[in-house]
Amino acid sequence: xxxxxxxxxxxxxxxxxxxxxxxxxxxxxxxxxxxxxxxxxxxxxxxxxxxxxxxxxxxxxxxxxxxxxxxxxxxxxxxxxxxxxxxxxxxxxxxxxxxxxxxxxxxxxxxxxxxxxxxxxxxxxxxxxxxxxxxxxxxxxxxxxxxxxxxxxxxxxxxxxxxxxxxxxxxxxxxxxxxxxxxxxxxxxxxxxxxxxxxxxxxxxxxxxxxxxxxxxxxxxxxxxxxxxxxxxxxxxxxxxxxxxxxxxxxxxxxxxxxxxxxxxxxxxxxxxxxxxxxxxxxxxxxxxxxxxxxxxxxxxxxxxxxxxxxxxxxxxxxxxxxxxxxx
Amino acid sequence: xxxxxxxxxxxxxxxxxxxxxxxxxxxxxxxxxxxxxxxxxxxxxxxxxxxxxxxxxxxxxxxxxxxxxxxxxxxxxxxxxxxxxxxxxxxxxxxxxxxxxxxxxxxxxxxxxxxxxxxxxxxxxxxxxxxxxxxxxxxxxxxxxxxxxxxxxxxxxxxxxxxxxxxxxxxxxxxxxxxxxxxxxxxxxxxxxxxxxxxxxxxxxxxxxxxxxxxxxxxxxxxxxxxxxxxxxxxxxxxxxxxxxxxxxxxxxxxxxxxxxxxxxxxxxxxxxxxxxxxxxxxxxxxxxxxxxxxxxxxxxxxxxxxxxxxxxxxxxxxxxxxxxx
Numbered sequence: 001x002x003x004x005x006x007x008x009x010x011x012x013x014x015x016x017x018x019x020x021x022x023x024x025x026x027x028x029x030x031x032x033x034x035x036x037x038x039x040x041x042x043x044x045x046x047x048x049x050x051x052x053x054x055x056x057x058x059x060x061x062x063x064x065x066x067x068x069x070x071x072x073x074x075x076x077x078x079x080x081x082x083x084x085x086x087x088x089x090x091x092x093x094x095x096x097x098x099x100x101x102x103x104x105x106x107x108x109x110x111x112x113x114x115x116x117x118x119x120x121x122x123x124x125x126x127x128x129x130x131x132x133x134x135x136x137x138x139x140x141x142x143x144x145x146x147x148x149x150x151x152x153x154x155x156x157x158x159x160x161x162x163x164x165x166x167x168x169x170x171x172x173x174x175x176x177x178x179x180x181x182x183x184x185x186x187x188x189x190x191x192x193x194x195x196x197x198x199x200x201x202x203x204x205x206x207x208x209x210x211x212x213x214x215x216x217x218x219x220x221x222x223x224x225x226x227x228x229x230x231x232x233x234x235x236x237x238x239x240x241x242x243x244x245x246x247x248x249x250x251x252x253x254x255x256x257x258x259x260x261x262x263x264x265x266x267x268x269x270x271x272x273x274x275x276x277x278x279x280x281x282x283x284x285x286x287x288x289x290x291x292x293x294x295x296x297x298x299x300x301x302x303x304x305x306x307x308x309x310x311x312x313x314x315x316x317x318x319x320x321x322x323x324x325x326x327x328x
Numbered sequence: 329x330x331x332x333x334x335x336x337x338x339x340x341x342x343x344x345x346x347x348x349x350x351x352x353x354x355x356x357x358x359x360x361x362x363x364x365x366x367x368x369x370x371x372x373x374x375x376x377x378x379x380x381x382x383x384x385x386x387x388x389x390x391x392x393x394x395x396x397x398x399x400x401x402x403x404x405x406x407x408x409x410x411x412x413x414x415x416x417x418x419x420x421x422x423x424x425x426x427x428x429x430x431x432x433x434x435x436x437x438x439x440x441x442x443x444x445x446x447x448x449x450x451x452x453x454x455x456x457x458x459x460x461x462x463x464x465x466x467x468x469x470x471x472x473x474x475x476x477x478x479x480x481x482x483x484x485x486x487x488x489x490x491x492x493x494x495x496x497x498x499x500x501x502x503x504x505x506x507x508x509x510x511x512x513x514x515x516x517x518x519x520x521x522x523x524x525x526x527x528x529x530x531x532x533x534x535x536x537x538x539x540x541x542x543x544x545x546x547x548x549x550x551x552x553x554x555x556x557x558x559x560x561x562x563x564x565x566x567x568x569x570x571x572x573x574x575x576x577x578x579x580x581x582x583x584x585x586x587x588x589x590x591x592x593x594x595x596x597x598x599x600x601x602x603x604x605x606x607x608x609x610x611x612x613x614x615x616x617x618x619x620x621x622x623x624x625x626x627x628x629x630x631x632x633x634x635x636x637x638x639x640x641x642x643x644x645x646x647x648x649x650x651x652x653x654x
Contacts, residue, residue, distance in 0.1 A: 028331040033547035094424035
C-alpha cells in the first residue's frame with residue numbers, strides 16, 4: 001500500500017506528479033505517544049547508515065504539505081524523520097488546541113524515539129514554531145544533537161516576536177487578556193486564517209493560490225484555540241539561554257520576514273554562544289512554497305550539517321533540480 | 329505504509345499479546361489515515377486482496393484498535409480483510425481526547441466505509457461493540473453497501489438505558505441537564521475515565537486484572553470524558569432508520585450479565601428489528617472479557633453470521649443479492 005500515510009488526495013495538489021511519486025515510493029509512517037497524544041511520524045530512510053535530520057511541522061500546515069523541505073534532505077543522503085505537532089496535521093489532540101509546551105514535549109519524545117530508532121548523530125531543522133521549539137528542546141543536548149538549523153529564533157514573549165499585534169505594551173495587554181480568556185474557556189477558538197495573515201508566511205510569487213488551497217485543506221489550521229494562542233504570547237525563556245548554547249546553530253534569516261523580523265532574528269543570532277552561522281536570504285519573505293526556494297534553503301542546511309559531521313549516505317543519487325510541472 | 333511496527337512505535341501494546349501474536353500483527357498490519365471532517369482518523373488493516381470479504385470495525389471506549397487485535401486476527405485468519413479505525417479523539421486518531429461527540433463517530437463511520445470502498449470491492453460488513461456498535465447501526469442500517477451488521481450493543485440515543493450504569497432514569501435525566509449546562513459554561517469540563525464507567529465490566533474475567541493494569545499504564549488510553557462527549561451520549565437522537573424498518577441483516581450478541589448495557593435493553597431493541605436477525609446470548613458474561621477464548625468465541629459468532637450473508641459467496645455478490653439469498 002503506497003499512500004504516504006494519508007489515504008486522501010488533497011495533499012498531492014501541493015506537489016508535482018514526480019514529487020508525489022517520490023513520496024509515495026519512499027515514505028513510511030508510524031506514531032509515537034507524546035504525553036497523552038499520538039504523534040504522527042513520517043520517515044524517509046536511506047538503505048544504509050546515514051545521519052538523521054529531524055523536523056517538526058508548521059503551525060499552519062503539516063508534514064505532507066511540506067515535502068519540499070524534506071525531500072532535498074532525503075535526496076542528499078539523510079534519513080528524514082518528520083513529525084506533526086500535537087493537534088495539527090495528522091497528529092492527535094484538539095485541533096489547534098495544543099500548546100507550545102506540548103510542542104516542546106513532542107520534540108523531546110521525537111528525539112527519544114530517534115535515538116532508539118536511528119542512533120546518532122541527529123540533526124534538527126526547523127522553520128517556524130518548529131524551529132523555535134526545536135531549539136528549546138534540543139539546545140542542551142550537544143552529545144545527542146550534533147547541530148541545529150533554524151529559520152526563526154526568539155524567546156517566547158520577547159519584544160518583536162509577535163508582529164501585527166500592535167506596540168509592545170499592547171501585545172502585553174493582549175497577553176493578559178488572553179490568559180484570562182484561556183482560564184475561563186481554553187477550548188474556545190477562532191478561525192486559523194484570522195490568527196495571522198497567511199500571506200505573511202507564504203510570500204512567494206504564486207503563493208496566493210497555494211494559500212487558498214491550504215485554507216481549504218481539512219488538515220490545515222482551521223481553528224486556533226485560546227490555549228494555543230495564549231502559550232505563544234506568554235513569556236517563556238529558553239531552557240538554554242542563547243549565550244550558553246554550545247550546540248552549533250545555523251540561522252537562515254529572511255530579510256523581508258514580516259512574521260519574525262530580520263532584526264529580531266539577527267539580534268538573537270548574535271547572542272548565540274557556540275559555533276554559529278548566519279545566512280541571509282536577501283529580499284525573501286518568511287517562506288515561499290515553490291520548489292526553488294525550498295531547495296536553496298535546504299542546500300544551506302545540508303552544507304551546515306556536513307560541516308558538523310554529517311556523512312550522508314552515498315548512493316542517494318536522486319534528482320535535485322526543480323521541476324516546473326505541477327499537478328494542480 | 330507502516331514502518332514495520334504495526335503503526336505505533338511504543339511497546340505497551342505488545343504486552344497484551346504473546347510474541348507470536350505480536351509477530352503476526354507486525355507482519356500483516358498496514359496503517360494509514362483517512363479524514364473525517366477536519367480530523368485525521370487512524371486505520372489499521374489486515375488485507376488479503378480487494379475481492380475478499382471485508383469487515384470494518386472501530387473499537388469500544390476503553391481499549392483502542394491496536395489492543396483489540398485478538399478480535400481482529402480471527403477474521404483475517406478466516407479470510408476476511410479487516411479495516412479497523414480508531415474513534416475520533418481516541419487511540420491513534422486526531423481530535424480532542426475523550427471529547428468528540430457521538431455524532432462525529434457516526435460521521436467517521438460513514439467516512440470509514442467510504443475509505444474502505446476505495447480499497448476493496450468484495451462483500452462488506454460492519455461490526456461494533458459499544459458506542460461503536462450503536463453508531464455502527466446508525467450508519468449501517470439499510471446501507472446498500474453493507475451485507476450485514478453484527479452488534480454487541482443496540483439502543484437509541486436518549487434512552488436512559490443506554491447509560492444505565494450512570495443510575496436510574498431520573499438520575500440520568502438530572503445528569504444530562506447538568507452536563508449540558510456544564511458544557512455550555514466550560515466545554516473542557518470532564519470526569520475522570522475511571523469514574524465514567526466501571527472498567528471491571530470490560531476487563532471482567534478473573535484473569536483480566538494484569539491486563540487492566542497494563543491498560544492503565546498505556547499513554548494513549550482515555551484519561552477523561554469531556555462534557556461534549558457525555559452530553560452527546562445523553563441527548564435524544566433517533567436513528568435515521570427506525571429498527572422496525574431496518575432490512576439489513578443484524579446480529580446482536582448480548583452479554584447476559586452486562587453491567588453497562590442491560591441484556592433486556594438489547595433484547596428489546598433486537599425484537600424491534602424488522603429484517604433478518606439473530607440474537608446470540610453470552611450467558612453469564614459481563615460486558616467483555618479480555619481472554620483469548622472470549623475473543624475467539626465472539627469472533628466465531630460474527631464470522632458465522634457474515635458467512636451466512638454472503639461473505640464467501642461468488643465474487644460479485646451484492647449486499648442486496650446476498651440479502652435476498654439469505
